[in-house]
Amino acid sequence: MISSDTASLLRSIPAMDDLLSAPWAAEFSGALGRDTVKKIIEDALGEIRREISGGANTGANSTAQANAPIEDLVKNRAESLLRSKSSSTLKQVVNATGVVIHTNLGRAPLSGAALAAVNGIAGAYSTLEYDPESGGRGGRNAHTEWSLCRITGAEAALVVNNNAAAVLLALSAMAAGKEVIVSAGELVEIGDSFRIPEILSFSGAKMVAVGCTNSTRIKDYGDAITENTAVLLKVHPSNYRVEGFVKSVTRRELSDLAALRGLVLMEDLGSGLLNPLNVPFANREHSVGGCLREGSGIVTFSGDKLLGGPQIGVIAGSKKLIDKMKKHQLLRALRVDKMTLAAFEATLRLYLSGRNNEIPVLRMIETDKSVLLERARRLCRILKRAGLGGRHASGRTAYADLDISVVQTEDAIGGGSFPTDVLHGYGVAISSRSVPPSAIAARLRSAAVPVIPAIHDGRVILHVRTLLSGDEKLIAAALEQADDTGTKLDEAGRVASDVRVYL
Numbered sequence: 001m002i003s004s005d006t007a008s009l010l011r012s013i014p015a016m017d018d019l020l021s022a023p024w025a026a027e028f029s030g031a032l033g034r035d036t037v038k039k040i041i042e043d044a045l046g047e048i049r050r051e052i053s054g055g056a057n058t059g060a061n062s063t064a065q066a067n068a069p070i071e072d073l074v075k076n077r078a079e080s081l082l083r084s085k086s087s088s089t090l091k092q093v094v095n096a097t098g099v100v101i102h103t104n105l106g107r108a109p110l111s112g113a114a115l116a117a118v119n120g121i122a123g124a125y126s127t128l129e130y131d132p133e134s135g136g137r138g139g140r141n142a143h144t145e146w147s148l149c150r151i152t153g154a155e156a157a158l159v160v161n162n163n164a165a166a167v168l169l170a171l172s173a174m175a176a177g178k179e180v181i182v183s184a185g186e187l188v189e190i191g192d193s194f195r196i197p198e199i200l201s202f203s204g205a206k207m208v209a210v211g212c213t214n215s216t217r218i219k220d221y222g223d224a225i226t227e228n229t230a231v232l233l234k235v236h237p238s239n240y241r242v243e244g245f246v247k248s249v250t251r252r253e254l255s256d257l258a259a260l261r262g263l264v265l266m267e268d269l270g271s272g273l274l275n276p277l278n279v280p281f282a283n284r285e286h287s288v289g290g291c292l293r294e295g296s297g298i299v300t301f302s303g304d305k306l307l308g309g310p311q312i313g314v315i316a317g318s319k320k321l322i323d324k325m326k327k328h329q330l331l332r333a334l335r336v337d338k339m340t341l342a343a344f345e346a347t348l349r350l351y352l353s354g355r356n357n358e359i360p361v362l363r364m365i366e367t368d369k370s371v372l373l374e375r376a377r378r379l380c381r382i383l384k385r386a387g388l389g390g391r392h393a394s395g396r397t398a399y400a401d402l403d404i405s406v407v408q409t410e411d412a413i414g415g416g417s418f419p420t421d422v423l424h425g426y427g428v429a430i431s432s433r434s435v436p437p438s439a440i441a442a443r444l445r446s447a448a449v450p451v452i453p454a455i456h457d458g459r460v461i462l463h464v465r466t467l468l469s470g471d472e473k474l475i476a477a478a479l480e481q482a483d484d485t486g487t488k489l490d491e492a493g494r495v496a497s498d499v500r501v502y503l
């Protein structure tokens with residue numbers, strides 16, 4: 001039984017035609033098309049009708065009864081839906097976390113050269129699989145194989161969609177139906193979906209784990225070899241380190257054993273470090289070339305971790321083995337798109353020509369502390385000049401209690417490289433006596449170009465190491481705009497709209 005209150009509320013919902021022609025709705029027709037705008041408003045109306053009919057305890061009903069006109073309710077609900085649907089969900093953000101290879105934020109930003117290459121190829125026809133000399137078919141792998149071999153010293157190289165695909169293809173081609181021996185200490189999980197035991201099983205290989213979590217000896221491998229063994233697999237413990245009593249087997253020992261028993265030593269390197277890094281702890285990580293020289297027959301690595309290029313997976317090493325992978329059916333499903341190939345080829349050319357410092361990831365990792373300090377001071381000045389941390393230009397005292405200062409930071413390489421090593425850097429700390437850091441951070445994240453900060457010791461920290469050119473302005477804009485849009489972090493950590501809190 002619908003009460004007369006509810007019935008009159010339902011009747012007061014404006015007609016669709018009126019809603020569609022209201023300026024706030026019409027504005028979205030350009031981005032979404034009138035039909036889509038209509039559908040979204042219908043969805044919003046449907047929700048509101050259900051809530052009103054559902055009884056007095058619903059937000060809609062109580063809001064309406066608390067005398068917000070129903071038009072406003074419809075407008076707010078529909079407008080926020082329209083706004084979210086008309087903007088991309090995949091969009092630029094400012095990485096102020098200090099984590100250089102940030103998996104959630106798209107890992108490696110591309111170099112100018114890589115961007116130009118994508119731009120040149122993406123909107124035109126190309127030689128993706130064409131050889132202009134012969135006028136016949138060419139191979140897409142040819143665009144990057146020579147450079148990869150030149151840089152790493154490998155005999156051959158093959159590129160696929162990502163490193164997970166590289167591991168899958170390599171194991172499928174070399175070890176389907178056979179045994180792969182791997183140390184129990186290297187059964188890693190990367191992200192939350194790449195797990196060595198599962199990839200192995202998916203490839204059709206049989207996993208034979210040897211040794212213990214903290215200790216594996218060469219004898220453990222030797223004892224496990226049967227006539228059905230094809231591969232000794234070494235996996236980079238990318239995102240963790242076992243401390244204390246640890247015993248593992250060197251690459252040399254493994255490659256000697258593999259050679260003696262006629263097996264392949266395959267190494268999943270994760271991050272593809274091409275040249276040694278200029279950081280104090282650089283010797284902890286082998287380059288791809290170093291691993292091949294020490295006897296790995298096949299190595300696999302990512303293009304968008306330490307290498308600093310696009311998402312791609314590389315298989316490098318023995319020509320005989322890679323030829324087999326090139327003929328494998330799986331390759332067709334894992335092959336690389338032209339935009340990625342263009343970006344990757346251009347990135348490799350930077351390495352070839354010794355212009356590695358144009359690769360953003362490498363530049364960020366190797367930036368000198370004094371440069372970072374200068375940058376942090378500048379950011380601090382810009383934020384203060386923008387009227388933040390002092391009396392606002394408009395005369396509002398909203399920002400008055402923001403404390404903005406330069407601080408030392410601990411940055412990280414990320415992406416599963418050097419998981420316990422710290423890069424010392426600088427940043428700008430923002431705190432307030434009246435607003436918790438989680439709310440300040442939520443404000444920054446809700447900007448048109450979201451700014452992703454770190455929170456440390458009760459303060460919001462903007463690490464300058466991972467900022468790209470133009471980011472300082474975006475940070476200032478995010479802090480300023482925070483005052484206008486008025487969003488606040490609710491208890492659950494979500495951004496709740498329509499509550500105003502001035503920073």
Ligand SMILES: *Cc1c(COP(=O)(O)O)cnc(C)c1O
Pocket residue numbers: 162163164165190194235236237238268269270271301302303312313415416
């Ligand atoms: C990152 C990583 C992978 C997965 O690489 P993607 O390029 O993300 O597919 C696999 N193995 C190791 C050791 C890694 O560090």
